[in-house]
Amino acid sequence: MDAILRASVQRLVQRSMGSAVQLTQIHHVSGGCINEALILETNIGRSLFLKWNRRSVKGLLEREVEGLEAIRRTETIRVPEVIGHDVTPQGVPFLVLEWIASQSTSRDFEIEFGRRLASLHRVGRADQYGFAQQNFIGSTVQPNGWHATWREFWKAKRLGFQLSLARKNGYGDQTFSRLGDRLLVRWDRILGDSSPPCLIHGDLWSGNYLVDEKGCPVLLDPATYYADREAEFGMTTLFGGLGNAFYDSYQEAWPLAAGADERIEIYRLYHLLNHLNLFGITYLPDCLKIMRKYS
Ligand code: ADP
Numbered sequence: 001m002d003a004i005l006r007a008s009v010q011r012l013v014q015r016s017m018g019s020a021v022q023l024t025q026i027h028h029v030s031g032g033c034i035n036e037a038l039i040l041e042t043n044i045g046r047s048l049f050l051k052w053n054r055r056s057v058k059g060l061l062e063r064e065v066e067g068l069e070a071i072r073r074t075e076t077i078r079v080p081e082v083i084g085h086d087v088t089p090q091g092v093p094f095l096v097l098e099w100i101a102s103q104s105t106s107r108d109f110e111i112e113f114g115r116r117l118a119s120l121h122r123v124g125r126a127d128q129y130g131f132a133q134q135n136f137i138g139s140t141v142q143p144n145g146w147h148a149t150w151r152e153f154w155k156a157k158r159l160g161f162q163l164s165l166a167r168k169n170g171y172g173d174q175t176f177s178r179l180g181d182r183l184l185v186r187w188d189r190i191l192g193d194s195s196p197p198c199l200i201h202g203d204l205w206s207g208n209y210l211v212d213e214k215g216c217p218v219l220l221d222p223a224t225y226y227a228d229r230e231a232e233f234g235m236t237t238l239f240g241g242l243g244n245a246f247y248d249s250y251q252e253a254w255p256l257a258a259g260a261d262e263r264i265e266i267y268r269l270y271h272l273l274n275h276l277n278l279f280g281i282t283y284l285p286d287c288l289k290i291m292r293k294y295s
Pocket of ligand 1: 029030034035036037049051080097098099100101207208210220221
């Protein structure tokens with residue numbers, strides 16, 4: 001961390017936590033894909049988490065804070081306390097959060113997580129699908145706004161958006177374009193009834209939750225919006241990590257409708273397309289496999 005960033009962080013911490021608070025030691029953190037991160041020790045015994053972004057994707061950290069606050073308001077799953085966010089004089093945005101000392105996962109944790117995620121989906125409600133502001137999935141823009149039907153929201157703002165981004169990024173050969181167009185048409189038939197608009201984390205992979213000192217889940221780095229709740233599982237099932245105890249516990253708390261596995265595969269395609277757009281062609285075969293299956 002350079003001296004300018006350190007001075008800016010010190011000022012923000014004092015504004016938020018009191019003028020006597022000093023940063024003392026700094027430790028490196030690994031695991032993030034987009035931002036740089038550090039753990040900061042303070043003279044009051046409280047540890048903080050700092051992340052910043054030199055490429056300065058405009059609004060990324062503000063949108064993260066809005067997502068964390070939306071989840072916090074449901075009082076269902078813990079999120080780190082937001083100490084504050086600001087921009088250095090050189091224009092580098094940064095965010096300071098409470099540091100969560102994490103444990104390893106366990107079967108009991110997964111049961112608790114499944115139950116609490118169902119509560120998040122049940123309590124976090126809106127009248128329409130979407131979110132007030134566009135936000136980000138990784139560093140890709142995630143368009144939002146409000147839609148009366150999930151069918152239309154998903155088609156325009158999620159699947160259709162990533163398909164056209166992939167074309168712009170040069171993946172849209174004839175086969176890809178044909179399968180994508182067909183899938184958008186078939187989507188109406190595949191979808192069936194949708195759940196009411198439920199607040200979802202939106203990017204729930206194993207790097208975006210922690211186990212706190214009580215063995216309870218803490219959600220990080222959300223890409224929240226009000227969705228058909230099945231969309232949450234597109235990401236949880238993409239790289240694995242959570243076991244049967246998690247899914248069984250969710251189902252016990254609030255069962256998913258018949259046919260959910262097929263729809264979840266298409267929600268997974270959204271995240272695969274985003275990975276294709278962010279990280280490149282190695283994700284193309286997995287995208288095409290799902291597009292072929294459902295188009
Ligand atoms: P990025 O936005 O670059 O993906 P993250 O916000 O996901 O970065 O943070 C990277 C890693 O740092 C996470 O995978 C997690 O392990 C850890 N982390 C993030 N926030 C906290 C926090 N408040 N307390 C403790 N560890 C955290």
